[in-house]
Amino acid sequence: MSRVYNFSAGPAMLPVEVLKEAASEMLDYQGSGMSVMEMSHRSQVFQNIIDEAEADLRDLLNIPDNYKVLFLQGGASQQFAAVPMNLMKNGVADYIVTGQWSKKAAQEAEKYGKVNVIASSADKTFSYIPDCSDLPIDDDADYVYICENNTIYGTKYKELPNTKGKTLVADVSSCFLSEPHDVEKYGVLYGGVQKNIGPAGVVIAIIREDLIRDDVLPGTPTMLKYKTQADKGSLYNTPPCYGIYICGKVFKWLKKQGGLAAMKEHNEKKAKILYDYLDQSKMFKGTVVPKDRSLMNVPFVIGDKDLEAKFVKEADAAGFVNLKGHRTVGGMRASIYNAMPIEGVEALVEFMKKFEKENA
Ligand SMILES: *Cc1c(COP(=O)(O)O)cnc(C)c1O
Numbered sequence: 001m002s003r004v005y006n007f008s009a010g011p012a013m014l015p016v017e018v019l020k021e022a023a024s025e026m027l028d029y030q031g032s033g034m035s036v037m038e039m040s041h042r043s044q045v046f047q048n049i050i051d052e053a054e055a056d057l058r059d060l061l062n063i064p065d066n067y068k069v070l071f072l073q074g075g076a077s078q079q080f081a082a083v084p085m086n087l088m089k090n091g092v093a094d095y096i097v098t099g100q101w102s103k104k105a106a107q108e109a110e111k112y113g114k115v116n117v118i119a120s121s122a123d124k125t126f127s128y129i130p131d132c133s134d135l136p137i138d139d140d141a142d143y144v145y146i147c148e149n150n151t152i153y154g155t156k157y158k159e160l161p162n163t164k165g166k167t168l169v170a171d172v173s174s175c176f177l178s179e180p181h182d183v184e185k186y187g188v189l190y191g192g193v194q195k196n197i198g199p200a201g202v203v204i205a206i207i208r209e210d211l212i213r214d215d216v217l218p219g220t221p222t223m224l225k226y227k228t229q230a231d232k233g234s235l236y237n238t239p240p241c242y243g244i245y246i247c248g249k250v251f252k253w254l255k256k257q258g259g260l261a262a263m264k265e266h267n268e269k270k271a272k273i274l275y276d277y278l279d280q281s282k283m284f285k286g287t288v289v290p291k292d293r294s295l296m297n298v299p300f301v302i303g304d305k306d307l308e309a310k311f312v313k314e315a316d317a318a319g320f321v322n323l324k325g326h327r328t329v330g331g332m333r334a335s336i337y338n339a340m341p342i343e344g345v346e347a348l349v350e351f352m353k354k355f356e357k358e359n360a
Pocket residue numbers: 010074075076077078101147149150151171172173174192195
């Protein structure tokens with residue numbers, strides 16, 4: 001068996017320890033005589049799995065007691081509708097557009113109310129995060145929405161916007177648990193877990209209790225109403241049981257690594273290896289303004305399509321896979337989430353150096 005270094009933006013690498021442990025429990029989960037895939041979501045065994053996952057996540061993130069943790073389905077994209085349906089009381093929301101995902105979220109929200117785009121970095125292909133210190137926040141806005149780490153463009157908010165007292169909603173899909181998040185600064189933070197936490201099929205939403213209401217938008221589907229899920233402890237219907245189980249294992253793995261402050265340090269060290277090389281390379285160039293660079297997604301270009309295709313092909317053959325950039329940016333992108341070991345980034349940089357020398 002040989003594992004590659006997988007730089008996919010998602011679904012992405014998971015820690016080998018977690019995969020091995022799951023494999024060892026595949027046929028008989030802790031004496032239950034069945035796999036987690038086969039057991040009732042109403043069983044005590046599964047209840048323990050979801051309870052422990054939530055407790056570990058609360059521990060990792062220091063989630064205050066007045067926040068609910070929901071394990072949902074439908075991907076991060078489903079939340080683009082759920083957020084306005086649950087939160088638009090005045091029918092107005094402010095969106096900051098820093099890439100495809102926030103653009104899609106804003107477009108979806110327009111179906112349910114008035115959306116103001118109060119800042120955008122579209123003018124420079126989303127290569128930076130706009131100044132958010134003094135935004136034209138609407139007095140009636142029910143919330144201010146951001147995508148905190150832009151998976152496609154490789155930018156990250158290093159400071160949260162000044163929302164002037166309005167509720168902040170953040171899509172944290174691609175930076176979830178990569179560093180500490182100060183949960184109290186958000187009304188809602190949510191993310192699809194397939195980027196940095198677990199298998200596709202689970203979305204985790206952390207929501208302040210006062211935002212979980214009965215008076216949601218008329219017509220809101222039962223399943224999209226946060227209150228339905230909160231009242232039933234994410235077990236209103238069959239949840240993505242196996243996915244939640246794997247997330248729980250990743251939470252334990254993160255605690256073993258020293259928690260999120262240790263992860264941040266590790267991720268900074270890892271990203272620096274790649275950025276330092278990009279900054280001195282004559283061939284490869286990073287596409288993002290240095291101060292707004294993501295620790296998780298690193299887009300870079302050569303500026304010659306043929307040479308880029310050659311690089312991606314040769315990298316793939318050498319065991320560095322999924323480096324092709326998103327079609328809207330071109331070039332390459334290395335996603336280096338929590339589970340990517342430092343050796344993976346070091347080896348990639350060595351490979352890039354060799355390619356640069358051979359193709360100068
Ligand atoms: C991948 C991604 C999404 C879309 O996630 P789905 O689970 O496929 O709906 C949304 N937002 C961000 C930031 C992402 O990285």
